[in-house]
Amino acid sequence: MSDTRDETPDYGDWEPVIGLEVHAQLLTESKLFCGCSASFGAAPNAHTCPVCMGFPGVLPVLNERALEFAIRTGIATGCTIPTRARWARKNYFYPDLPKGYQISMFDEPLAIGGGIDVETPAGTKRVRLTRIHMEEDAGKNIHDTDDAHSLVDLNRAGVPLMEIVSEPDIASAAEAADYLRTLRSLLQYLEVCDGNLEQGSFRCDANVSVRKKGDPKLGTRTEIKNINSFRNVERAIDSEIRRQIDLIESGGTVRQETRGWDADRGRTLAMRSKEDAHDYRYFPEPDLLPLEVPRERIEAIRGELPELPAARRDRFVEQYGIPDYDAGVLTARRDLADYYEAAVRTHPNPKALSNWVMGDVLRTVRERGLDEALVIRDWPVSAESLGRLVARIDDGTISGKIAKTVLEEMLASGAEPDDVIERKGLRQVTDAGAITGAVEEVLAANPDKVAEYRGGKDKLLGFFVGQIMKATGGKANPQAVNQILRARLGEPGTSSGG
Amino acid sequence: MSSSAPSTIDAASRALAAGELSATDLASAMLDRIAAVEPTVHALLTVTADRALADAREADRRRGAGESGPLLGIPIVLKDLFATDGIRTTCGSRILEHYVPPYDADAVTRLARAGAVLVGKANMDEFAMGSSNENSAFGPSRNPWDPGRVPGGSSGGSAAAVAAGECLGALGTDTGGSIRLPASYCGVTGLKPTYGRVSRYGVTAYASSLDQVGPFAHTVRDVSVLLGAIAGHDPRDSTSAPQPVPDYVAALTGDVRGLRFGIPAEYFADGIATAVEKSVREAIETLRGLGATVVDVSLPHTSYGIAAYYLIATAEASSNLARYDGVKYGHRAKRGADELLEMYRHTRDEGFGAEVKRRILLGTYALSAGYYDAYYRKAQKVRTLVRNDFRRAFETCDLILTPTSPGTAFRIGEKVADPLAMYLSDVFTVPTNLAGLPGLSVPCGFDEAGLPIGLQLLAPPFEEADLLRAGDAYQRATDFHERRPAEIGAASGGRSEASEQQSA
Structure with a gap:
């Protein structure tokens, strides 16, 4: 998981303190307070109604599914779900906010405490959570399509979000990225968020401060907004840490402010200071009743939780005897782990299947961009088919190399491995007579090379093997070829035979 | 309208059922009456003549097809903050002067289902903020008993x-007395139901935790019919109550024997007009004569009601009215539209009247960082105390009886310069909203100037049936609700003079 990681930066005797706020879009069909579709990519304002456009007289009605998703997340992260949560209005004016307030939660959030265990190169790190609350998204202002007007698209207005706020437990930019990857994986496991950063369904703001190592007092923090990739999270936080250290070391002081990440220039830029900060005038939302979630409902949701990534990873190591790293890769996505387990059920060779899933399967999935969806649906090779393919290697029907050709064909046509093997005549040749014939043909066609080999140029063995495989269309069993060839050629350097 | 035309829903409904009258005839008669009195009364902001005739024809068709019902073909008006699909809904404000909603409020849908005929959208204080109707951006309505008065x-x-006979029933909303006070001043019957009894869906919000929809008519019986039609759970309003809706008309037995009426001393304190106190005390005797019991109760936090109300209501209003920003619908200022903040400022400056601005400012202040605890939170605590007052009082009585307001209709312009004096008109109605209780105002007399006086009855939550039974029994024993103002338009010189002054 640390493939994109930069070298751990050295901040001298400074210690960064980082807390993250993640806005995760809940994966519901409809919006938080009306029946409009919550899906991405429709024509502007196609997914709107009087409620999400804030017409006079409209009222919000809670989407129970969204509530369930948020509770599920709270339980999975070990939060306490208070007996009562309360909606609050966050008041501010902006054209993309149709009511002039956002329905959110303030002093009585849905979930409190809890934490997430993050695997880092230095071991498991516990990042505590402050709270999880629900809120509605705003729409989008568009300034660049019309010279004379700014336009407003309210498709996103009212889409359900969950804000997950961490304690300032994160000590480096890399750790922040690890935390986000772990959190995203968890949300995807819970099937509550698709985790798509580009489409904005998983967004992150970072609170960053620095202090001298050992100093119990926190430094002044800044908040970085608009970070849209894991790579940029690392870059933005690292850049901000360095900016703050440089500032303090050159005699300046950090101002409490909101800063935007400019990915092109690779630095954060001041957006607004604490003095310009809004007074949001939060107060309890009178149009919605306080949320009183019965204990039984919480327990029911707890009972339906899927196995979570960390537990599943441990189980994979234990049950399938695969390395921890492999287990980590396989369990990072719930659908991938499900796929792997289904394949192993078809053909119980966990190690070989792990290599296939982590290698060819995952590579092709990524090449085709299928991993952007929460669940890979368009993958043409079923887990059972992959299991049967590996079974054909293990029973000697085909070689591992031919298996890759078979997989290509399965991907192209969706065919079963046995059909591909038969149709293309890819069954491995193990019959000694057939292989000996090919060996003789190749040696007869290359008398000079035979002489060279026997003269001591033993590297030519590979050449002969290649030629024989070519002559058999790759179907000859490589071990049998080796055996027969060696017997026929004798030891290199001994000019006997003939 | 001919003098023989029915003036109550009950009478009209019988005439319609008997075939003595068609809904179309009745609607036409109402439109004629509207044309005659509107120049004086200005009760309506929009007369929906075409809609009324279409509704009436539809009601006649339905009756011809065998349908019946107490509201089939009955002409009504709606306060101009009920969303009506395709009919402009101004909320009495410049900012929504040309706003046409794309949907119907729940109460509007229910009335249409019952066959009511919409004849107009009624004038109101801008965004329901006011006690006199003088805050309408389109000029005040006038009191049919004296057009010089509010x-x-x-x-x-x-x-x-x-009151002016332009319809047989009407819907309003009551946030701090906005149904009961005008019912009292105009000599008609008005009910503010329990918070949650009627859906607020499609009703432009003033103060969401206090607003409640309710009916006006001449009689308690008519009000009961209207409540039965509009009450009930609405899944589109999360604060609407799931309680079943009883048959309110069937509850009108005329029998109040053994019913205990609580009289709170705090509502008969300084500032109450002599004529008001006298009429209300007579009403107590009337009820006692009908077999009711009268007990003393105490509502000790009454005097804090107005203060708490003006913090909570304005706080909610400051947020509810944020949507009128010129972006999506309604008025947008032409000046300064090249800069966002300027567009907001000018739009809201031009679109809102003085009282609305005053309340937005007050509410914004009450919610601001550093003031929230001292104002909004404290007001909520007072609200709890007021609610507890009522809960305790209802341990020893079934209903509470008070004047609706300390006085009668005042002159147009009389209190405009003194908002606090204006706010005090609601001193007896506001606590009910803070507690979410149902309250009924029925006519109980007239003062020296011939202006109507209102009697207020309050009940525990969802006990509207008791409230209506008591009000109906009172009306069976009295005739104040049957009196009508003198012919409007043939008003006395003094009255005409007053109306001239105001329209100047």
Whole structure:
């Protein structure tokens, strides 16, 4: 998981303190307070109604599914779900906010405490959570399509979000990225968020401060907004840490402010200071009743939780005897782990299947961009088919190399491995007579090379093997070829035979 | 309208059922009456003549097809903050002067289902903020009993329309007395139901935790019919109550024997007009004569009600009215539209009237960082105390009886310069909203100037049936609700003079 990681930066005797706020879009069909579709990519304002456009007289009605998703997340992260949560209005004016307030939660959030265990190169790190609350998204202002007007698209207005706020437990930019990857994986496991950063369904703001190592007092923090990739999270936080250290070391002081990440220039830029900060005038939302979630409902949701990534990873190591790293890769996505387990059920060779899933399967999935969806649906090779393919290697029907050709064909046509093997005549040749014939043909066609080999140029063995495989269309069993060839050629350097 | 035309829903309904009258005839008669009195009363902001005739024809068709019902073909008006699909809904404000909603409020849908005929949208204080109707951006309604006087507010147009015979029933909303006060001032019957009894869906919000929809008519019986039609759970309003809706008309037995009426001393304190106190005390004796019991109760936090109300209501209003920003619908200022903040400022400056601005500022202040605890939170605590007052009082009585307001209709312009004096008109109605209780105002007399006086009855939550039974029994024993103002338009010189002054 640390493939994109930069070298751990050295901040001298400074210690960064980082807390993250993640806005995760809940994966519901409809919006938080009306029946409009919550899906991405429709024509502007196609997914709107009087409620999400804030017409006079409209009222919000809670989407129970969204509530369930948020509770599920709270339980999975070990939060306490208070007996009562309360909606609050966050008041501010902006054209993309149709009511002039956002329905959110303030002093009585849905979930409190809890934490997430993050695997880092230095071991498991516990990042505590402050709270999880629900809120509605705003729409989008568009300034660049019309010279004379700014336009407003309210498709996103009212889409359900969950804000997950961490304690300032994160000590480096890399750790922040690890935390986000772990959190995203968890949300995807819970099937509550698709985790798509580009489409904005998983967004992150970072609170960053620095202090001298050992100093119990926190430094002044800044908040970085608009970070849209894991790579940029690392870059933005690292850049901000360095900016703050440089500032303090050159005699300046950090101002409490909101800063935007400019990915092109690779630095954060001041957006607004604490003095310009809004007074949001939060107060309890009178149009919605306080949320009183019965204990039984919480327990029911707890009972339906899927196995979570960390537990599943441990189980994979234990049950399938695969390395921890492999287990980590396989369990990072719930659908991938499900796929792997289904394949192993078809053909119980966990190690070989792990290599296939982590290698060819995952590579092709990524090449085709299928991993952007929460669940890979368009993958043409079923887990059972992959299991049967590996079974054909293990029973000697085909070689591992031919298996890759078979997989290509399965991907192209969706065919079963046995059909591909038969149709293309890819069954491995193990019959000694057939292989000996090919060996003789190749040696007869290359008398000079035979002489060279026997003269001591033993590297030519590979050449002969290649030629024989070519002559058999790759179907000859490589071990049998080796055996027969060696017997026929004798030891290199001994000019006997003939 | 001919003098023989029915003036109550009950009478009209019988005539319609008997075939003595068609809904179309009745609607036409109402439109004629509207044309005659509107120049004086100005109860309506929009007369929906075409809609009324279409609704009436449909009602006649339905009756011809065998349908019946107490509201089939009955002409009504709606306060101009009920969303009506395709009919402009101004909320009494410049900012929504040309706003046409794309949907119907729940109460509007229910009335249409019952066959009611919409004849107009009623004048109101802008965004329901006011006690006199003088805060309408389109000029005040006038009291049919004296056009020089206010009809009360904020649902003044609805009350005036009923009193002037422009319709047989009306809907309003009551946030701090906005149904009961104008009912009292206009000599009609008005009910503020329990919070949650009627859906607020499609009703432009003033103060969401206090607003409640309710009916006006001449009689308690008519009000009961209207409540039965509009009450009930609405899944589109999360605060609407799931309680079943009883048959309110069937509850009107005329029998109040053994019913205990609590009289709170705090509502008969300084500032109450002599004529008001006298009429209300007579009403107590009337009820006692009908077999009711009278007990003393105490509502000790009454005097804090107005202060708490003006913090909570304005706080909610400051947020509810944020959507009128010129972006999506309604008025947008032409000046300064090249800069966002300027567009907001000018739009809201031009679109809102003085009282609305005053309340937005007050509410914004009450919610601001550093003031929230001292104002909004403290007001909520007072609200709890007021609610507890009522809960305790209802341990020893079934209903509470008070004057609706300390006085009668005042002159137009009389209190405009003194908002606090204006706010005090609601001193007896506001606590009910803070507690979410149902309250009924029925006519109980007239003062020296011949202006109507209102009697207020309050009940525990969802006990509207008791409230209506008591009000109906009172009306069976009295005739104040049957009296009508003198012919409007043939008003006395003094009255005409007063109306001239105001329209100047």
